[in-house]
Amino acid sequence: MSALTKVFTDEIRKIEETHWAEMVSKPYRLTHHLMPPCGWLNDPNGLSWYQGRYHVFFQYSPFEVKGGLKFWGHYSSEDLINWTYEGVSLYPDSPADCHGVYSGSALAEEETLHLFYTGNVKLDGDYDYINNGRCANTLHVESKDGIEFGIKENVIPCTQYPEDYTCHIRDPKVWKEGDRYRMVLGGRRKDDHGAVLLYSSRDLKQWNLDGELTTEEKFGYMWECPDMFELSGNEILSVSPQGVEREEYRYQNIYLSGYFILRDGKVFKEDFREWDMGFDFYAPQTFVDKKGRRILIGWMGMPDAEEEYVNNTLEEGWQHCLTVPRELKYCNGKVYQYPVEELMNLRRWKKKLCDADRETETDGAFDLELQVQKGPAKVVLADIFKLEYRDGILVLEMDQQAGAGRRTRKACIEELRSIRILADTSAAEIYVNEGEVVFSVRFYGKGTKHRLKIEAEGFRGGIWKLEKMS
Numbered sequence: 505m506s507a508l509t510k511v512f513t514d515e516i517r518k519i520e521e522t523h524w525a526e527m528v529s530k531p532y533r534l535t536h537h538l539m540p541p542c543g544w545l546n547d548p549n550g551l552s553w554y555q556g557r558y559h560v561f562f563q564y565s566p567f568e569v570k571g572g573l574k575f576w577g578h579y580s581s582e583d584l585i586n587w588t589y590e591g592v593s594l595y596p597d598s599p600a601d602c603h604g605v606y607s608g609s610a611l612a613e614e615e616t617l618h619l620f621y622t623g624n625v626k627l628d629g630d631y632d633y634i635n636n637g638r639c640a641n642t643l644h645v646e647s648k649d650g651i652e653f654g655i656k657e658n659v660i661p662c663t664q665y666p667e668d669y670t671c672h673i674r675d676p677k678v679w680k681e682g683d684r685y686r687m688v689l690g691g692r693r694k695d696d697h698g699a700v701l702l703y704s705s706r707d708l709k710q711w712n713l714d715g716e717l718t719t720e721e722k723f724g725y726m727w728e729c730p731d732m733f734e735l736s737g738n739e740i741l742s743v744s745p746q747g748v749e750r751e752e753y754r755y756q757n758i759y760l761s762g763y764f765i766l767r768d769g770k771v772f773k774e775d776f777r778e779w780d781m782g783f784d785f786y787a788p789q790t791f792v793d794k795k796g797r798r799i800l801i802g803w804m805g806m807p808d809a810e811e812e813y814v815n816n817t818l819e820e821g822w823q824h825c826l827t828v829p830r831e832l833k834y835c836n837g838k839v840y841q842y843p844v845e846e847l848m849n850l851r852r853w854k855k856k857l858c859d860a861d862r863e864t865e866t867d868g869a870f871d872l873e874l875q876v877q878k879g880p881a882k883v884v885l886a887d888i889f890k891l892e893y894r895d896g897i898l899v900l901e902m903d904q905q906a907g908a909g910r911r912t913r914k915a916c917i918e919e920l921r922s923i924r925i926l927a928d929t930s931a932a933e934i935y936v937n938e939g940e941v942v943f944s945v946r947f948y949g950k951g952t953k954h955r956l957k958i959e960a961e962g963f964r965g966g967i968w969k970l971e972k973m974s
C-alpha cells in the first residue's frame with residue numbers, strides 16, 4: 505500500500521466511524537436503499553455477481569457532502585437484502601487517476617473480478633473545460649476475492665482516443681461476447697454531439713476501436729455512463745445524455761437517462777425512452793446475476809439540479825442513494841423495470857385496501873400494490889406527494905415542503921392498470937403498470953406517519969410495512 509493510499513484509508517475509516525454511530529438516528533436515513541456511510545454518493549459502479557455474492561460499488565466522496573474527490577465505495581450481499589459495507593476499494597492514488605476514480609463497470613470471470621473505470625486527471629494551465637482540460641484514462645484492475653484490488657493498468661491512455669472527440673470520454677462498460685470482450689465508452693464529440701465509442705479486445709489489455717454509435721440528428725452534447733446489452737433478442741444501448749431540451753411530458757430533468765433499442769445496428773433519436781420519469785434518477789448500470797436476470801440499479805440523485813432544490817439530508821451529513829435493484833423485462837417494444845422479488849421478503853402484511861376501505865395511516869417504509877380499473881385514479885400520501893392519472897396523463901405532484909423545491913413530473917401512458925409504491929423514509933419508487941413507467945423521487949416529510957388515501961373506481965390492493973434491510 506502506498507503512503508497516499510494509507511493516508512486515505514486511515515482518514516476514511518476515521519470519518520466513517522465517527523459518522524456511523526451518529527447517522528443511525530438521523531430521520532432521513534433510508535431503510536431499504538443503499539446510501540453512503542457519510543458524505544456523497546453518485547453513480548452505481550461495477551455491478552456484478554461474483555463467487556456467490558452480489559457486488560455494488562458506487563461513486564463516493566466521503567470527505568465532502570457536496571461531492572469532491574471520487575473513490576469507489578463497496579457493498580456486497582448474498583441475497584440483495586442483507587448488505588455488508590466493504591469499505592473503499594479504489595482510491596485516487598496513482599498518476600493516472602489522481603483527480604478521481606470515476607465511473608466504470610465489472611466483468612466477473614470464474615477466478616477473477618475485473619474492474620474497468622475512468623481515471624480522471626485535471627490539467628492546469630492554458631486549457632478549457634470542454635476540449636482539453638482533463639485526461640480521462642481507461643484503467644483496469646483485478647481482484648481474486650472481490651474485495652482487494654491489485655495493480656492498476658492504464659489500458660487506454662487518454663492520448664489514444666479519437667481526434668474528433670473532446671476530453672470528455674468516460675465510464676467504460678465491459679462485457680464478454682463470444683470469444684472477445686467488448687467495451688463501450690461515453691463521450692462528447694468536438695462537434696458537440698453526444699456519442700459512444702465501441703472497442704473490442706481478445707485479452708482485456710489491448711483494445712481496438714471498432715467505431716461509434718450516435719443518432720444522426722443531435723441528441724444532447726454528452727452521453728455519460730453507457731451500457732449495452734441484449735434483452736429477449738433485442739440489442740439495447742442505455743445512455744445518460746446531457747443537453748437535451750426539456751419538454752412537457754418528456755426530458756423534464758436537466759440530464760436524462762434512457763435507452764435505444766437498436767435497429768440494424770443503429771440508434772435513432774425518436775426511439776429514445778427514459779428509464780425513469782421522477783426527479784431523482786441518473787447514470788444507471790445493469791448486470792446479469794446467477795439466475796440469469798438482467799438487473800438495473802440507478803443513482804437516485806441528479807447532478808446540477810434546479811437551484812431552488814435543497815436536499816434536506818445535507819444537514820445530516822450525507823447525500824443520495826441508489827435505487828433498489830430492478831429486474832428488466834422486454835415487452836412490446838419497451839423495457840419494463842420491476843423491483844427484484846427478494847424485496848418481498850421485507851414485507852409485513854398490514855392491510856387490504858379496496859373501494860370500501862380507501863384510507864390508512866402509514867408509518868415509515870411501506871410497499872403498496874394497487875390494481876386499478878380503467879379510468880381516473882389518485883393516490884395521495886398526505887404532506888408528501890399526490891399521483892394522479894387522468895386522460896392518458898400521469899402527474900406526480902410533490903407537496904411544497906416535502907418536495908424541497910420540486911413540484912411536478914408528468915408521463916403519458918395509454919391506460920392505467922396498476923401502481924406499486926415502494927416508499928422509504930425519504931425516497932419513493934413508483935412503478936406504474938408493472939414498471940412500464942417509473943418515478944423515483946426523494947422527499948422530506950415531517951415525522952414518519954402519513955395519511956394515505958386512494959381515489960379510484962373499483963380498485964383492489966394491499967399495503968405492507970417494509971422491514972429494514974440489514
Ligand code: FRU
Pocket residue numbers: 546547563574606607608622674675728729786787807
Ligand atoms: C455521472 C458522472 C460520470 C463520471 C462520474 C464522476 O454522474 O459524471 O460520467 O464518471 O459521474 O463521479
